[in-house]
Amino acid sequence: MLMNSVNQDAAAGLWDECGPPCLSLFQPTHRNHPDNQQDPIRFKNLVKVLEESLRQKFECDEIQPLLEPMLALAEDHDFWNCTFDGLAVLRDKNMLRVYKLQRPVAELAVVADSFHTKPLLRILQSADRYQVLALNRHEMRLFEGNRDALDEIAPADGVPRTITEALGEELSDPRQTVSAYGGTGGGQAPMHHGHGGRKDELDHDAERFFRVVDRAVLEHHSKPSGLPLILAALPEHHHMFHKLSHNPCLISESLDVHPDALASTDEFRERVWQTIEPRYLARLAGLVETFGSHKSKGLAADDLAEVARAAVGGRVATLLIEARREIPGRVDGSTGELEFDDLSHPELDDVLDDLGSVVLKMGGEVVVVPPERMSTETGIAAIYRY
Numbered sequence: 001m002l003m004n005s006v007n008q009d010a011a012a013g014l015w016d017e018c019g020p021p022c023l024s025l026f027q028p029t030h031r032n033h034p035d036n037q038q039d040p041i042r043f044k045n046l047v048k049v050l051e052e053s054l055r056q057k058f059e060c061d062e063i064q065p066l067l068e069p070m071l072a073l074a075e076d077h078d079f080w081n082c083t084f085d086g087l088a089v090l091r092d093k094n095m096l097r098v099y100k101l102q103r104p105v106a107e108l109a110v111v112a113d114s115f116h117t118k119p120l121l122r123i124l125q126s127a128d129r130y131q132v133l134a135l136n137r138h139e140m141r142l143f144e145g146n147r148d149a150l151d152e153i154a155p156a157d158g159v160p161r162t163i164t165e166a167l168g169e170e171l172s173d174p175r176q177t178v179s180a181y182g183g184t185g186g187g188q189a190p191m192h193h194g195h196g197g198r199k200d201e202l203d204h205d206a207e208r209f210f211r212v213v214d215r216a217v218l219e220h221h222s223k224p225s226g227l228p229l230i231l232a233a234l235p236e237h238h239h240m241f242h243k244l245s246h247n248p249c250l251i252s253e254s255l256d257v258h259p260d261a262l263a264s265t266d267e268f269r270e271r272v273w274q275t276i277e278p279r280y281l282a283r284l285a286g287l288v289e290t291f292g293s294h295k296s297k298g299l300a301a302d303d304l305a306e307v308a309r310a311a312v313g314g315r316v317a318t319l320l321i322e323a324r325r326e327i328p329g330r331v332d333g334s335t336g337e338l339e340f341d342d343l344s345h346p347e348l349d350d351v352l353d354d355l356g357s358v359v360l361k362m363g364g365e366v367v368v369v370p371p372e373r374m375s376t377e378t379g380i381a382a383i384y385r386y
Helices: 006-011 035-055 060-074 118-124 163-170 199-225 235-244 265-295 304-312 351-361
Strands: 022-028 086-091 096-101 108-112 130-135 140-145 150-153 229-232 250-255 316-322 329-331 338-340 365-369 380-384
Touching: 006 096, 006 118, 006 199, 022 035, 022 060, 035 060, 035 108, 060 086, 060 096, 086 118, 096 118, 118 351, 130 199, 130 265, 140 199, 140 265, 150 265, 163 199, 199 229, 199 235, 229 235, 229 265, 235 250, 250 265, 265 316, 265 365, 265 380, 304 316, 304 329, 304 338, 304 351, 304 380, 316 351, 329 351, 351 365, 351 380
Parallel strands: 130 229, 229 250, 316 365
Antiparallel strands: 022 086, 022 108, 086 096, 130 140, 140 150, 316 380, 329 338
């Protein structure tokens, strides 16, 4: 089953287009056997919760078409054998969106007039996320990860995976074999088979391929996600790609090895995180330093009530939220008044998530920070525009 992209759907505003009833299902999942055997059972139980909720307002002939694709997913053995750490499913009468998540989420099954997307927004705003472009002369691969996980993702439509897809008949000599472009894994030195296999032609083709990949990844992945992009390639490809790239998300640090040359995915993830961690820690330290300096000038705050009023007034430029912290209740989006409650009702939100939503609507930035890097005791730190 083709997976949907949280980054692309959020950027496209797809979650705002729900035609009620809107079904939202979240559950933790497991990557490995035998733990993953329980996942489809738990999924079916959550679908039953959705069905019971729907029966309170709708007839069977309306309910069945809504649930059919979800029930089919429950029986898709290939899907359940290749899960990540969490699962989100959004369903209305017009669409079904299925997201494999690299972080666990709490179980939730709710029917409402809009999608419940707060767990997805938290993931999107986590500060440790990044993407990796693995590249050689013949093909490209994309990965997305955080400090705990790294997984290959399917390139979006419009992103060529191979030099043949990218250049087609414009290849200098389409009769060249794959090995002529060093695309047989790990990017080993090319062997020139076929007719007219001149090195300058291959270099020219590689440069044109890299340009097409750079434009496509920027448009379909970097712009929607805004995530740092790391190049993983042999050293001889670094200079060429960095020189021609127009992607502002591409960071200067690169990984000087292609994943095919490494023994395991875990080794690749460790190498990538060693590259990205200093930048991640520097960003968090910079945000904490900015908060401290601005607070001394009255341009930052960590008091919930004060931050809520500033948020609805459009004053918050950056809001830091502590990961895994929940404060049951809600924020009045017009006044900023806080109402504290419990989370027993699935449609009742968390104060911190509500504040994040308000800041985003006002054009601010929201960053989810791990507890050990949070500089306040309240779960939030707001940096003001003025």
